[in-house]
Amino acid sequence: MGRRIVITPKVTFEVPVEAENISPDVFANLSLDEIKKLEVYEGNRKRSLGELFEVSEEEGEGEVTVVLDGGFSKVCRVGEGMSFGEILVNGDLGSFAGYKMRGGKITVKGNVGGWLGAHMVKGTIEVFGDAGDHVGASLRGLRKGKGMSGGLIVIHGNAGAEVGAGMVKGTIIVEGNCGPLPGYAMMGGNILIKGNCPGKAGARMTGGKIVVCGRIGEILPSFYIDSIVPSVKVKKVKYEGPFYLFLGDALEDIKCGGRLYVHVGNNPHLSEFKELLEV
Amino acid sequence: MEIIIKNGFVYDPLNGVKGEVMDIGVKDGKIVDLSEVDPSKAKVIDAKGKVVMPGGVDMHTHVAGPKVNSARVMMPDDHYNSFVKIERGVHRSGTGKRTPSTFLVGYRYARMGWTTIAEPASPPLKTLHTHEELDDIPNVDKLCFLLLDSNRILLEYLSEGDLDRATLLVKWLLDATKCYAVKIVDPGVAVLWSLGKGYGLDIDDEILPYNITPRDIVVGLCKINQRLKLPHSIHVHCNRLGIPGNYETTLKTMEAVSHLSNGNINIHITHAQFNSYGGDSWFELRSAGEEVAKLLNRSNHVSLDAGQIDFGTAITMTADAPFEFALYHLARWKWGGAEVENEAAAGIVPFKYRRRNFVNTVQWCIGLELVLLAKDLWRVVLTTDHPNGAPFTRYPKVIALLMSKRYREEMFKRVSSKGLKRSVLPSIDRELDPYDIAIITRAAPAKLLGIEKFKGHLGVGADADIAIYDLNPEETDFSRDYEKVKAAFKRALYTIKGGEIIVEEGRVVKEVFGSTIAVKFSDGYEEDFLKDLKERFEKYYTVSFSNYWIPEHKIRKLRYVSCG
Numbered sequence: 153m154g155r156r157i158v159i160t161p162k163v164t165f166e167v168p169v170e171a172e173n174i175s176p177d178v179f180a181n182l183s184l185d186e187i188k189k190l191e192v193y194e195g196n197r198k199r200s201l202g203e204l205f206e207v208s209e210e211e212g213e214g215e216v217t218v219v220l221d222g223g224f225s226k227v228c229r230v231g232e233g234m235s236f237g238e239i240l241v242n243g244d245l246g247s248f249a250g251y252k253m254r255g256g257k258i259t260v261k262g263n264v265g266g267w268l269g270a271h272m273v274k275g276t277i278e279v280f281g282d283a284g285d286h287v288g289a290s291l292r293g294l295r296k297g298k299g300m301s302g303g304l305i306v307i308h309g310n311a312g313a314e315v316g317a318g319m320v321k322g323t324i325i326v327e328g329n330c331g332p333l334p335g336y337a338m339m340g341g342n343i344l345i346k347g348n349c350p351g352k353a354g355a356r357m358t359g360g361k362i363v364v365c366g367r368i369g370e371i372l373p374s375f376y377i378d379s380i381v382p383s384v385k386v387k388k389v390k391y392e393g394p395f396y397l398f399l400g401d402a403l404e405d406i407k408c409g410g411r412l413y414v415h416v417g418n419n420p421h422l423s424e425f426k427e428l429l430e431v
Numbered sequence: 432m433e434i435i436i437k438n439g440f441v442y443d444p445l446n447g448v449k450g451e452v453m454d455i456g457v458k459d460g461k462i463v464d465l466s467e468v469d470p471s472k473a474k475v476i477d478a479k480g481k482v483v484m485p486g487g488v489d490m491h492t493h494v495a496g497p498k499v500n501s502a503r504v505m506m507p508d509d510h511y512n513s514f515v516k517i518e519r520g521v522h523r524s525g526t527g528k529r530t531p532s533t534f535l536v537g538y539r540y541a542r543m544g545w546t547t548i549a550e551p552a553s554p555p556l557k558t559l560h561t562h563e564e565l566d567d568i569p570n571v572d573k574l575c576f577l578l579l580d581s582n583r584i585l586l587e588y589l590s591e592g593d594l595d596r597a598t599l600l601v602k603w604l605l606d607a608t609k610c611y612a613v614k615i616v617d618p619g620v621a622v623l624w625s626l627g628k629g630y631g632l633d634i635d636d637e638i639l640p641y642n643i644t645p646r647d648i649v650v651g652l653c654k655i656n657q658r659l660k661l662p663h664s665i666h667v668h669c670n671r672l673g674i675p676g677n678y679e680t681t682l683k684t685m686e687a688v689s690h691l692s693n694g695n696i697n698i699h700i701t702h703a704q705f706n707s708y709g710g711d712s713w714f715e716l717r718s719a720g721e722e723v724a725k726l727l728n729r730s731n732h733v734s735l736d737a738g739q740i741d742f743g744t745a746i747t748m749t750a751d752a753p754f755e756f757a758l759y760h761l762a763r764w765k766w767g768g769a770e771v772e773n774e775a776a777a778g779i780v781p782f783k784y785r786r787r788n789f790v791n792t793v794q795w796c797i798g799l800e801l802v803l804l805a806k807d808l809w810r811v812v813l814t815t816d817h818p819n820g821a822p823f824t825r826y827p828k829v830i831a832l833l834m835s836k837r838y839r840e841e842m843f844k845r846v847s848s849k850g851l852k853r854s855v856l857p858s859i860d861r862e863l864d865p866y867d868i869a870i871i872t873r874a875a876p877a878k879l880l881g882i883e884k885f886k887g888h889l890g891v892g893a894d895a896d897i898a899i900y901d902l903n904p905e906e907t908d909f910s911r912d913y914e915k916v917k918a919a920f921k922r923a924l925y926t927i928k929g930g931e932i933i934v935e936e937g938r939v940v941k942e943v944f945g946s947t948i949a950v951k952f953s954d955g956y957e958e959d960f961l962k963d964l965k966e967r968f969e970k971y972y973t974v975s976f977s978n979y980w981i982p983e984h985k986i987r988k989l990r991y992v993s994c995g
Contacts, residue, residue: 293508295764 155179156212157187158219159205165226167195168246169204172229176216176237176256184209214238220245225265231258234275247284250277253303266312267291269305271298272322277305285312285331288324296358297339300324304387316343319360323387332369335362338410344386357401357410365391367418375400375412377425384413393417396425432930433458433468436897439478440904442865443485444874445888449866450904455483457895460930464891474932476925480903484869485887486546486896486928488876491666491701491736492817494536495550495564495575497557498748498777501769502530502818505779506746522569522939529746529781529818537569538939539824544898544923546945547877547886549574551614551666551701552750555582556773556974558608559981565947566987570926570933572896572945574880576614576666577605578750578775580648581621584967589651590641598655599960602952605661607980609949609989612663612880613652616750617670618645621776623753630753634670634683645670646687653688653697660994661950662881664697664734669706673754678719681706682726685733692732699879702738702816704798710853718793718854720800728806734879736812739798739829741821742786742846748819752776784821792850800854802833802871803861809878813871826872827920831913833863833871838913865904882948882992899925944987951991 157179170193179187188202201207216237220230225244235254247265250258250272257276266284269277270291287307290299299318306325313331316324319341326334329347337356344363351369354362363384375398383392394416399408414422434457441453456468493499503510510526515535517524525535540548548571553561555577565573579585579601588597601613619638623629632638634645649667656665669684671677681700688698700706700723709719727733747758752768755778759766767779784791798820805811813830817823831838836859843851851857863871877887885894902919909916922937933941968976983989 291508291511293506293765 154212154214156210156217158208160221161205161223164223169194169227170229171227172232174230175234177234180216272300272303274302279307282309283307283311287311287315288319289314290318296337342386354410354412356404358405359409361411363413365415368414374403377428433473435468435473436476436478439481439483441483442869443889444870446890457930460895462893462895478899482900482902484898485873485889486898487544487872488547488887489545490549490812490876491551491814492548492823496553496561498769501767502746502748502779505767522942529822533564533567537571541570541926541933544926546896546928547572551576552578554578554770554773554775555604555608562986569942569944574611574948576612577610578614580615580618582774583971586641590643598658601655602659609981611949612666614666616668618648624776625771630757632670634680649687653691662992664699666699666701668701672705675708675710675712675716678707678722696734697732700735703735703801704738707797716790716793718797720797721855724801724804734810736814737798737801738816738820740784740794741825742784744783745821746781746818748779750775750777752778755780786846789847789850792847793853796854796856800856803859808867808870809875812876827917830868830920831917834909835913836862837910895930897927898923946988946990947986948990951993
């Protein structure tokens with residue numbers, strides 16, 4: 153039988169709490185007392201998990217399930233490097249959730265902070281609220297292609313800027329709107345945005361696929377129009393169009409390996425591209 | 432504080448001490464005769480079976496200034512995984528491996544036993560900033576070189592042929608900025624870069640707006656340097672750096688000033704490794720370290736520093752913007768340009784040296800060749816041109832490579848064999864001993880910089896900058912135990928700076944602030960010159976003439992070396 157570990161904060165946090173130890177990988181071989189002694193940082197103060205949180209254990213299904221109840225909006229780095237099990241968050245979650253995640257599942261019923269699933273390798277993250285900036289992105293300053301390299305992130309709400317920056321593989325699905333620069337410097341993988349996007353999609357991209365089903369602000373001038381396609385497939389699910397297909401980013405790579413699909417019907421201001429194709 | 436260091440194997444090349452067992456006395460921050468130290472009060476360090484050397488002198492390391500700061504901004508990835516925690520009452524926190532924050536620079540140098548460093552390129556207008564940063568580097572003494580090759584007013588004077596006025600201008604600039612020596616970076620290229628040109632400028636090409644050539648700048652500044660009797664010769668980064676076949680330009684630059692020498696060293700070729708490439712293209716690149724070393728051995732007016740690379744990520748930053756722009760197109764990662772507005776033109780490009788890459792292997796060989804082929808080690812200095820070739824924390828590795836042929840052979844197995852065939856390093860058997868290492872890391876740089884009176888030796892009257900390494904020269908076979916050598920130089924057993932123990936057993940235990948060394952001239956300026964200078968100054972600068980001068984109180988501790 154599996155374990156189900158329930159964690160509840162004792163107080164409302166005013167400063168960020170760095171809790172990379174909240175992860176099924178760490179909890180798996182520890183008893184409840186040992187879990188309570190794990191180290192977390194509240195601001196710059198070193199604390200133990202038991203000092204800041206109520207931790208209880210019950211029998212459950214599956215391998216290890218960690219349930220986070222209550223105000224976790226300031227708790228960062230939950231599930232860092234996790235490779236199995238499940239984290240279920242009944243509320244909000246802070247930034248860097250699922251950083252360098254290698255497997256398992258994180259489900260968040262509320263909103264999450266920035267850098268969700270940054271450098272993710274494998275696994276699934278599902279968010280029912282909104283997500284912050286840099287979903288599945290690579291940290292600042294790194295070489296291209298150091299971002300998300302596998303797995304699936306589904307956000308049922310809106311997402312912030314730079315969704316999937318520097319990603320190489322994997323899929324990000326945003327059911328709401330997203331901020332500017334989705335797929336910045338991406339080299340592979342899929343990004344599906346069902347809502348609107350302010351623009352600059354796919355800047356510096358050299359590979360991969362971005363699909364914008366809603367309205368997009370503008371297309372970068374370094375993208376070429378290729379054709380109009382009737383539908384597009386992401387993760388074996390067909391989305392009916394028609395879609396403009398743009399290739400780019402020409403400034404980054406003359407081979408123009410990146411593909412940007414933009415819905416025709418929702419973007420009447422892009423009709424000039426239609427005229428270009430007819431010539 | 433009084434200290435007695437007992438029974439160490441002392442290596443002090445400036446005084447000709449070669450591994451003799453001696454005692455050293457320290458009192459009031461100076462090295463004194465043992466009779467002056469009171470043994471009952473003094474702290475006694477037992478250095479039996481240890482190596483005692485003067486504190487290291489690094490004459491070329493980019494640790495402060497506007498472009499270093501730009502690199503820190505550009506490299507967040509260098510900082511977020513390298514956090515050093517504060518130790519209350521001992522040292523402060525910091526981040527960074529290749530561009531460490533100022534405090535870490537001081538701690539890391541001290542940990543290796545280095546106590547004097549020189550920031551080699553500061554554009555005059557931003558030198559106040561450089562001094563502010565140098566002031567925040569603890570545990571070392573600092574020098575700052577002034578970038579002069581692209582000062583518009585100087586170029587005007589040189590093109591008019593007015594060497595007297597040019598001399599006065601250089602003197603005024605050094606005086607105003609509290610710097611130590613004249614640095615020339617790819618002469619003339621900054622002017623051309625502001626017009627969008629300048630890549631591959633050779634020594635005899637014309638710098639169009641001024642009708643002079645880089646040769647005129649080098650010769651002119653060399654003459655000025657001699658007239659002013661500056662303690663250090665001109666510090667030259669040659670034209671065509673990093674371009675295959677550039678060794679010819681390097682040789683030409685060396686020979687350009689040979690007629691001016693009267694037996695003294697009058698030109699220092701810096702990071703010579705980047706200037707010793709043979710072949711016509713990157714595919715035909717070969718090492719020309721032999722040619723450069725030959726000219727060094729034949730002449731007596733040239734000194735050089737190695738600029739050795741080490742494999743791994745480095746950040747190239749130099750006031751040679753067109754080259755950096757070209758390098759960016761090879762590296763395809765990040766590029767930063769800066770300082771075009773202040774009498775220079777710098778570029779910053781992070782670059783990864785790869786072991787299996789044949790070009791990088793050739794580069795790696797050249798630096799070692801230059802040191803190993805030099806007959807007179809007093810004119811060769813060990814540097815990695817931090818952070819261009821490698822961070823300065825790789826010195827222990829380079830020292831071990833120089834001391835052990837076995838280690839080099841071990842490395843040959845791991846680098847590109849094609850690269851090895853293009854260099855003569857595999858055929859060199861020479862192995863340096865600790866005395867030679869003490870020359871190339873301590874005595875020679877101190878002597879070349881002209882601070883040998885108080886730095887780089889352990890004679891009576893010198894500053895008490897001492898490094899003690901856990902290495903027994905009688906028991907250790909340096910060739911075989913290269914790992915031991917590496918470990919010993921990585922963490923000094925003790926480092927003493929100005930008579931204070933700052934490192935114990937490889938850990939920083941104290942933070943002291945050293946002084947900034949600058950040149951001082953005895954005489955003033957004529958009204959006539961100042962009037963002319965002011966007129967020209969107002970033509971070029973957005974700051975006012977009176978704001979340009981850095982007042983003495985802006986610098987934490989100034990130490991003047993008088994010249995002239």
